[in-house]
Amino acid sequence: MNACLPACMPVNLGRQVNPGGRMPAPRQTGARYTSSTSMRKIIHIDMDAFYASVEQRDRPELKGKPVVVGGLPDSRGVVAACSYEARRYGIHSAMPSSRAHKLCPHAVFLTPRFDAYRAVSMEIREIFLEYTDLMEPLSLDEAFLDVTINKKVMPLATRIAREIRDKIRLRTGGLTASAGVSFNKFLAKAASDYRKPNGMTVITPDKAGPFIDSLPVGKFFGVGRVTEKRMQQLGIMKGKDLKMMSRERLVSLFGKAGNYFYQIAHEKDERPVTPEWVRKSVGKETTLQEDIVDMEIMRGILAGIAERIEIILRKMKLQGKRVTLKVKFSDFQQVTRSTTLAEPLVGSIRIMHHVMRLLDSTEAGKKKVRLLGITISNFTDGDYGPGSPVQLSLPLEGGASQSG
Numbered sequence: 292m293n294a295c296l297p298a299c300m301p302v303n304l305g306r307q308v309n310p311g312g313r314m315p316a317p318r319q320t321g322a323r324y325t326s327s328t329s330m331r332k333i334i335h336i337d338m339d340a341f342y343a344s345v346e347q348r349d350r351p352e353l354k355g356k357p358v359v360v361g362g363l364p365d366s367r368g369v370v371a372a373c374s375y376e377a378r379r380y381g382i383h384s385a386m387p388s389s390r391a392h393k394l395c396p397h398a399v400f401l402t403p404r405f406d407a408y409r410a411v412s413m414e415i416r417e418i419f420l421e422y423t424d425l426m427e428p429l430s431l432d433e434a435f436l437d438v439t440i441n442k443k444v445m446p447l448a449t450r451i452a453r454e455i456r457d458k459i460r461l462r463t464g465g466l467t468a469s470a471g472v473s474f475n476k477f478l479a480k481a482a483s484d485y486r487k488p489n490g491m492t493v494i495t496p497d498k499a500g501p502f503i504d505s506l507p508v509g510k511f512f513g514v515g516r517v518t519e520k521r522m523q524q525l526g527i528m529k530g531k532d533l534k535m536m537s538r539e540r541l542v543s544l545f546g547k548a549g550n551y552f553y554q555i556a557h558e559k560d561e562r563p564v565t566p567e568w569v570r571k572s573v574g575k576e577t578t579l580q581e582d583i584v585d586m587e588i589m590r591g592i593l594a595g596i597a598e599r600i601e602i603i604l605r606k607m608k609l610q611g612k613r614v615t616l617k618v619k620f621s622d623f624q625q626v627t628r629s630t631t632l633a634e635p636l637v638g639s640i641r642i643m644h645h646v647m648r649l650l651d652s653t654e655a656g657k658k659k660v661r662l663l664g665i666t667i668s669n670f671t672d673g674d675y676g677p678g679s680p681v682q683l684s685l686p687l688e689g690g691a692s693q694s695g
């Protein structure tokens with residue numbers, strides 16, 4: 292999501308929070324979900340072409356037209372979202388807006404109105420909470436719900452998903468959402484993507500195997516564009532190819548993520564649905580309007596980011612011990628530098644003190660910089676909530692798929 296925003300747009304759509312959750316220890320028995328009593332019911336809801344749909348709702352003259360939300364064509368910005376009409380021209384999120392303009396010169400380009408999107412986001416989250424408090428937002432327009440036990444005592448997750456989609460349409464002035472229903476997060480997310488827009492897919496345990504077999508690896512949650520390319524070069528095109536690889540081989544190829552790929556290919560994903568308040572990090576970043584080499588300008592930009600982070604941390608009553616600096620250079624090479632302190636970092640001045648030391652350990656100043664970001668994590672006890680889920684580190688570069 293971060294990559295999908297226009298230049299100079301401060302970003303914090305909560306992506307850093309996810310994918311949260313605990314990966315299970317490898318099971319010795321190879322047990323499958325055979326008993327319905329032990330099976331979870333997970334729904335993934337994803338609004339269709341969210342930002343663009345909100346624009347088309349608020350400006351009916353845009354209905355049926357290619358609409359691109361994000362950077363304007365003459366900027367260095369990128370496409371944050373686009374309508375299905377625009378997708379027909381090959382436009383997709385994270386593409387430079389200038390390229391989108393070349394593909395479809397008559398598309399309507401709009402800068403994002405995050406307040407409007409946030410308002411809709413609040414409305415749909417209210418609907419989710421009518422059913423369960425186990426609701427984990429992935430971004431403004433996407434969330435996982437665990438409805439195994441739900442407030443309405445409804446036995447069928449499919450029925451709940453249908454009701455939620457109806458309520459969204461009624462209460463948001465006609466916006467549509469797609470839903471995936473399954474017994475784990477990975478399958479629920481892949482399912483919501485399967486019949487977009489305005490569709491619903493249910494994957495029961497007996498259908499999970501064939502579904503995964505035919506799923507292109509690029510559609511796997513956690514496989515970004517880089518990993519997808521790498522897998523394709525190795526001849527891993529679909530789930531069935533992934534399934535044929537041993538765990539050891541996948542780990543040797545993809546590190547820790549290989550273990551995750553192995554598990555999901557075998558239908559195993561026991562990550563819990565983690566409510567938003569179990570927040571694990573707060574981060575912000577800025578893509579610069581022009582690449583810069585001047586360290587003083589970088590310091591000024593980072594100080595601004597640190598101040599914004601301080602405000603959020605104060606509002607959320609969070610204190611973190613770890614600070615991470617992210618630097619992307621003009622050649623798109625990206626580095627992160629972190630330091631963990633014994634005591635929580637309080638105040639933007641202290642944050643900046645460490646950020647500048649981290650900056651000195653990069654090539655910034657020698658090389659031109661195009662993006663700067665700061666993240667605070669390792670919050671002190673009490674802020675994690677029960678369970679303290681372990682962060683699952685995954686190469687989520689670029690996101691698994693176009694966020695529809």
Ligand SMILES: [Mg+2]
Nearest residue numbers: 337338694695
């Ligand atoms: Mg979406």
